[in-house]
Each structure stands twice: as structure tokens, then as C-alpha cells.
Amino acid sequence: MSSWYNKVDVKNSAVISSRIRLARNIKGIPFPARMNDTQKLELLDKFKSVFDGSKVNEVGTLKFIDMATVPEEELMAMVERHIISPDFAKKQGPKGLVISDDETVSVMLLEEDHIRIQVLLGGMELIKAYEIALEVEALLGKNLLVAFDSQLGYLTQCPTNLGTGLRASLMLHLPLLEGYGSIAPLAESVSKIGLTVRGMYGEGSRSHGGLYQLSNQVTLGISENAAIENLTAIANQIVQKEYSARDEVEKSSIADNVFRALGTLKYARKITSDEAIKLLSLVKLGVSMGIIDEVKPHIPMQLIIKSKPFSLQTQYGRMTPSDRDVCRANFIREQI
Amino acid sequence: MMCDVCLKNPATTHIKRVVNGVAKEKHLCSYCAAKEGYSNFGKLSFANMLASVFSENESNNLISTRRCQCCGASFSDIAQSGKVGCSECYTVFKDQLLPSLGRLHGKTIHTGKTPNQAEQTEKVSDKINKLRQSLNDAIKNEEFEKAAEIRDEIKALEGEVKDNE
Numbered sequence A: 001m002s003s004w005y006n007k008v009d010v011k012n013s014a015v016i017s018s019r020i021r022l023a024r025n026i027k028g029i030p031f032p033a034r035m036n037d038t039q040k041l042e043l044l045d046k047f048k049s050v051f052d053g054s055k056v057n058e059v060g061t062l063k064f065i066d067m068a069t070v071p072e073e074e075l076m077a078m079v080e081r082h083i084i085s086p087d088f089a090k091k092q093g094p095k096g097l098v099i100s101d102d103e104t105v106s107v108m109l110l111e112e113d114h115i116r117i118q119v120l121l122g123g124m125e126l127i128k129a130y131e132i133a134l135e136v137e138a139l140l141g142k143n144l145l146v147a148f149d150s151q152l153g154y155l156t157q158c159p160t161n162l163g164t165g166l167r168a169s170l171m172l173h174l175p176l177l178e179g180y181g182s183i184a185p186l187a188e189s190v191s192k193i194g195l196t197v198r199g200m201y202g203e204g205s206r207s208h209g210g211l212y213q214l215s216n217q218v219t220l221g222i223s224e225n226a227a228i229e230n231l232t233a234i235a236n237q238i239v240q241k242e243y244s245a246r247d248e249v250e251k252s253s254i255a256d257n258v259f260r261a262l263g264t265l266k267y268a269r270k271i272t273s274d275e276a277i278k279l280l281s282l283v284k285l286g287v288s289m290g291i292i293d294e295v296k297p298h299i300p301m302q303l304i305i306k307s308k309p310f311s312l313q314t315q316y317g318r319m320t321p322s323d324r325d326v327c328r329a330n331f332i333r334e335q336i
Numbered sequence B: 001m002m003c004d005v006c007l008k009n010p011a012t013t014h015i016k017r018v019v020n021g022v023a024k025e026k027h028l029c030s031y032c033a034a035k036e037g038y039s040n041f042g043k044l045s046f047a048n049m050l051a052s053v054f055s056e057n058e059s060n061n062l063i064s065t066r067r068c069q070c071c072g073a074s075f076s077d078i079a080q081s082g083k084v085g086c087s088e089c090y091t092v093f094k095d096q097l098l099p100s101l102g103r104l105h106g107k108t109i110h111t112g113k114t115p116n117q118a119e120q121t122e123k124v125s126d127k128i129n130k131l132r133q134s135l136n137d138a139i140k141n142e143e144f145e146k147a148a149e150i151r152d153e154i155k156a157l158e159g160e161v162k163d164n165e
Helices: A037-051 A073-082 A084-089 A124-139 A176-181 A183-191 A224-248 A250-268 A274-287 A299-306 A309-316 A321-335 B032-037 B044-055 B059-063 B076-082 B094-105 B117-140 B144-164
Strands: A016-024 A060-066 A096-100 A105-109 A115-122 A166-173 A195-198 A210-216 B014-017 B022-028
Touching: A016 A124, A037 A060, A037 A096, A037 A105, A073 A084, A073 A309, A105 A124, A115 A124, A124 A166, A124 A224, A124 A309, A166 A224, A166 A274, A176 A183, A176 A224, A176 A274, A183 A195, A195 A224, A210 A224, A250 A274, A250 A321, A274 A299, A274 A321, A274 B117, A299 A309, A299 A321, B014 B032, B014 B094, B022 B032
Parallel strands: none
Antiparallel strands: A016 A115, A016 A166, A060 A096, A096 A105, A105 A115, A166 A210, A195 A210, B014 B022
């Protein structure tokens, strides 16, 4: 499979990616916050023998990485690609990652919980992502007993994840709803039905370029399938609103904005990360609305990720912020 | 309307909670609301909520000094950090945790999937062992009514294991 940002469903291009996260812990071992380094290393060894080299259908072979040896810049680039959480990148002490070649499966070991299985797919693919996550979970087998309580479900370090331990999220591209100021009231109304709307990088992050994450909040007292169905149904309503706003908007004014953005990206010699996201978001909108046909549908999102500071640096080496803006402009010019 | 708790000040905070489908209403003055953890609506953090539940129980020294044998956490460790120490803490501190879990999720009973069958059976046998232990304790303490209840529970669980085999 290809990475989430390389795939676009042209008929439903406002849904960028689907993510499933399962939180699991091992019975009888303290949660990460109360583990010492010896305990952590021992548990990582066990996880390595369980996951390293295991095969997952349609995804391929999993590989174990000792995260304590990975340089910080590479960790931050992984955050930019949504493979690991910002908290995990910053976390000190022993930690591990299990990842598939295509990066669709990533398992954070000793993040907030012992195990955080993540499956990330392009487009509206929550059910498929959940199925893959279950397959990864099954690798734990009988060797490692998962902490589970018949009343409280899967037991997690933070009680907000108790029950299913499932967080399903969809990344949505909603530039018109954002432009009309509809996101804040939307966030308020979905919070009443147990969902949340957040910026692109989850908790506490601001949104850039109309990119938002919609995810379930409640994990106890709702089944996995019901949580996924609810989220999908609400997401469908939201993107339909975005599409009807796109149908109703005056095309000529949007076209002007969109082509100005494309022009800047094609000729600018220095672009900051924030500006790049803003302009690429407009180009993505233009491609989706059929205003621009010279840019391939997956290119804007791919460039949004790859032109982020740490992703650029892992590719072109360390540089000053100002050099990086030059490098970013060159990189985008070559690709668009 | 006066505050439900102190009965002195006018109630300014009105709370409606639905736990397991049962709605409960509370009317509090701002002082009592703050004491119960309803003060900071903008930034309602779980740690605060747990801490407020903890403070309700603080008079009971037995509870506050008890520690989880698996990870060494006390309930005040959990309340202050908002992080539970280990899977066993959920059993040790269940009674203290449940009220805030209800506030957090609106429900306190898991309805999703369970680990696979083999693991489940192992867990039932764990449960039976634990019950046998408390059965012995009950007999030692001459709590025969309690012992009879536990015995019935063990029988029921043993039946479950057989059904699964």
C-alpha cells in the first residue's frame, strides 16, 4: 500500500486520511509512567520478539526500531508524517516503534500506554484500518496477556481511553467551511455527541489550511463498530456541507485565489512553512473543484507533508530557518 | 434556588449528569461547585476531576494510605497525576475511580469487544482463584453469608469455563 498522503479518492477528496489507534497494556506490569528503565528494556525485548519480522496482510513485514537511538530530527519528521505522536518524540527513556515498510502500520511502544497500535490509510478507510489494527493486535497472541476488565474493558494509563481503547480519526480538508467561520460551531455541536474536532496534529494543535481532525472522544460504553459508524456518518455530513459550499460559491473568485496560490508556489524563491500550507491547501481545493488540471490530485497533500521543516532537513541536511525557506521554495517548484 | 450542598448560597451552577441512562441533577453555588471540580469549564482536566473526587474521600484515612501491590501507586498519586499506575489499580481503587469514569464517559460499562477466547478463559480462571482466596478469608472471619455468596459465584464461573470448552 502507499503512504496516506500519496493517495487521493478524487470523488471524496475532502477526506484525506483515516486513522485507527488501539491502546493496549500488558496485565500485571506497571503503566509506563511508573516503570523504571530496566522494566522498560525488558518489556521492549518481549515486544521485539513478538512484532519484529511478523507479516500483516496487505501491509507487509513489520520492523522493530529502538527509538532511543533515533536522532531527534528524524523523530520530528516522523511526527510530521503522523507516524508517531509529538509526546512520544519528546519522551525520554527507553521506547520502541514497530513499523511497516509503507508506514501504514506503526506501533508506539511505551508511549502513554505499553502499546499503541496505529493504522493510517488514505481516504475514507476506517473499517479497513480497524481490521488491520486487529490483525496487529492478534500478534500479541497468548504470550502477552492484555490488561482487560469485564466491566471497564481494555485498561489504559489514562482513564479517558478505557473501554475500547479505540480512537478513530478522519483528517478532513474543509477550506470553505473554515472560510465561512463554520468550524467553531461545528466543533461545539459534535462535542455533544462524543466527537471532537482538532487541528492537524491532534491535541492542542492549531489548524492550517483548512485541515482538521474529527475523532471519537468516548471509549467506554460504546462498541468499536458503533464508534466508527457514528464518526463516519458525521464526517459524511460535514464533507457534504463542504461540497455544497463549493458548489454554491462563485467560481471566478475562487479561481482567482487558487491560481494566485499556484503562481506563487511556481515562482516564489522563499516560502515559510505556514505560507506553503496555506497555498498548497488552496491548490488542493482548486484541483478538487476542477479549476486546476495541471497538478495531480495527490501532489498538494504530499508537498504539505514533505515541505515541513524536519522532513526537509532529513532530506537536505540541517540548515538555518531562512535557508530552509529557500530550500522549500526550490523543492516545491521542482514538484509542482 | 439554594445550593444543594451548603444550603446557604444561591445556586449558580446547574449540573445534569446521565450515568448508565439515569439522569441526576445538581444545583450548586459557585463555592461548592469549585469544591466538586466544576469550576474550570474551559479547561476541564481529568486530573482535576479525580482530585476533586479524592478530596471528597479524604476524611477516610484507610483509603488514602492504601497502595496498589503491583505498582505501588496510592490513590492520591493517581488523583494528582491523572494517570492510573497499572492494570491492577483499576481493581484496587475501583470504588474511588468509578464516579469520575461515569462523569468522563457518561457510562461505566464496556460494551465493545473482548480479548480472544483463550485469553478470556484464562481470565475466568484468574477470577476463580481470587474468589477462592476471598472465600477462605470469609470462612476464617466467620462471615458465612458472604462465603455462601462467593461459593455460588465460583460455581457460576466454573460453569462458564465448561461451556466454553
